[in-house]
Amino acid sequence: MTSNLDVVHPFEEVAKHNHKGDCWLIISGKMDLLNLLRAGDRSHEQCRCSCPNLSTRRVDGRFKVYDVTSFLDDHPGGDEVLITATGKDATDDFEDVGHSDSAREMMSKYLVGEVDSFTIPAREYYKPPSKASSASNQSPGILAKIMQFLVPLLILGLAFALRQFTKKDQ
Numbered sequence: 001m002t003s004n005l006d007v008v009h010p011f012e013e014v015a016k017h018n019h020k021g022d023c024w025l026i027i028s029g030k031m032d033l034l035n036l037l038r039a040g041d042r043s044h045e046q047c048r049c050s051c052p053n054l055s056t057r058r059v060d061g062r063f064k065v066y067d068v069t070s071f072l073d074d075h076p077g078g079d080e081v082l083i084t085a086t087g088k089d090a091t092d093d094f095e096d097v098g099h100s101d102s103a104r105e106m107m108s109k110y111l112v113g114e115v116d117s118f119t120i121p122a123r124e125y126y127k128p129p130s131k132a133s134s135a136s137n138q139s140p141g142i143l144a145k146i147m148q149f150l151v152p153l154l155i156l157g158l159a160f161a162l163r164q165f166t167k168k169d170q
């Protein structure tokens, strides 16, 4: 028998379920092991042996897809946050809230499969400016430093030349 967990959806398909009448979320990360086993995920079966307390043992899950359409009106955080979290990996959004264990236990009710992780668009990370562009940004600074050094030298040179010139006249 195939469970919901066996269905692998492409990201583009999952992203289409993005409104109040049809709302799917992608959440991965730490899930309650007992919950996963109950939901039929056999991939963590081996963890049973090494874990004295299944209900507190968290394992890294794969990218799971949850159809939360029927839960939207009951979600304590409201429906808007859930709709906003569609079309992307919502794991960080979910984890940042600090959902309780009971919230995590509820999740298996809404599980409709997994998402093919290769189809999830890469996240945009902050890129520091490249050395070339930062060097060009720094050039006015360097020029100012050179001028700071040259201008007093020039004044000193002029004063010296003037002194020599006036000495000759006397």
Ligand code: HEM
Pocket (backbone or CB within 6 Å): 025, 066, 068, 075, 076, 077, 078, 081, 082, 085, 090, 093, 094, 097, 098, 099, 100, 101, 102, 103, 104, 106, 107, 110
């Ligand atoms: C299947 C997915 C989800 C389930 C089953 C779920 C369930 C719950 C539950 C039961 C609560 C009550 C507090 C708790 O027990 O932790 C809650 C609160 C909340 N959830 Fe979710 N949630 C889900 C996904 C999300 C996502 C993706 C977000 C995105 C930001 C989110 C945002 C919130 C917020 C803002 C609160 C209110 C927290 C507060 O006021 O203390 N939830 N959720």
